[in-house]
Amino acid sequence: xxxxxxxxxxxxxxxxxxxxxxxxxxxxxxxxxxxxxxxxxxxxxxxxxxxxxxxxxxxxxxxxxxxxxxxxxxxxxxxxxxxxxxxxxxxxxxxxxxxxxxxxxxxxxxxxxx
Amino acid sequence: xxxxxxxxxxxxxxxxxxxxxxxxxxxxxxxxxxxxxxxxxxxxxxxxxxxxxxxxxxxxxxxxxxxxxxxxxxxxxxxxxxxxxxxxxxxxxxxxxxxxxxxxxxxxxxxx
Numbered sequence: 195x196x197x198x199x200x201x202x203x204x205x206x207x208x209x210x211x212x213x214x215x216x217x218x219x220x221x222x223x224x225x226x227x228x229x230x231x232x233x234x235x236x237x238x239x240x241x242x243x244x245x246x247x248x249x250x251x252x253x254x255x256x257x258x259x260x261x262x263x264x265x266x267x268x269x270x271x272x273x274x275x276x277x278x279x280x281x282x283x284x285x286x287x288x289x290x291x292x293x294x295x296x297x298x299x300x301x302x303x304x305x306x307x308x
Numbered sequence: 309x310x311x312x313x314x315x316x317x318x319x320x321x322x323x324x325x326x327x328x329x330x331x332x333x334x335x336x337x338x339x340x341x342x343x344x345x346x347x348x349x350x351x352x353x354x355x356x357x358x359x360x361x362x363x364x365x366x367x368x369x370x371x372x373x374x375x376x377x378x379x380x381x382x383x384x385x386x387x388x389x390x391x392x393x394x395x396x397x398x399x400x401x402x403x404x405x406x407x408x409x410x411x412x413x414x415x416x417x418x419x420x
Contacts, residue, residue: 227407236398236414237351242407281351285407295341295364296400296409298351 196220198299200282205305206272214267214302216282225285226258226265227296232278240267240280269304277306310335312401312412320418326387329415333380333401340382341409342374345396354397357382386417394419 198218206212216226225244229237241249243258243265255268269276283296313332321327333340342354353366357376374384380401386393396416400409 225407236411239408239410244407295353295356296407297353300350
């Protein structure tokens with residue numbers, strides 16, 4: 195099976211930087227994704243790492259270390275609108291079919307305060 | 309480009325009934341995945357379809373089923389509804405072999 199661990203809650207100040215960590219265990223790991231979900235909304239894609247290293251997209255960056263089964267999402271210059279839940283998800287393709295099934299962590303609720 | 313659409317958006321059903329939910333993916337996306345989201349269990353993978361074939365299935369009972377049509381539209385069906393099936397059902401479409409999925413707004417199912 196799969197298991198993912200991420201902190202349940204994080205609070206940070208507007209303008210600051212916050213890092214949300216994710217550790218995972220899975221047998222058919224093919225990549226780590228990050229999604230944002232506002233209350234009442236659907237998850238929206240933020241980033242996907244299939245290889246080790248840092249991917250940067252605007253204020254958001256995501257990092258992956260396959261050897262450590264670990265990744266993180268870094269949010270810079272926090273804005274009030276960044277208050278949301280953030281989910282890491284592993285793409286499991288143990289049968290190498292190109293499957294897109296994602297297994298999600300329980301989510302980190304980020305609260306940005308003035 | 310139009311996003312993923314799901315119908316209906318809200319549904320109220322009675323225990324024992326069945327329900328069919330529909331999902332239209334982004335044009336060109338051939339992979340459609342379904343997820344169940346509840347406060348207690350979070351986001352859980354139900355199944356994925358690609359080219360009208362179910363490629364993977366999560367740990368859900370056989371009451372949960374789905375299909376995909378030649379135009380990539382997908383439906384999921386839940387038979388003999390139980391109270392615990394009350395949830396937000398989300399579908400997501402993507403290119404093959406990608407962790408980048410685009411979610412629809414979901415169908416909020418309430419079973420009474």
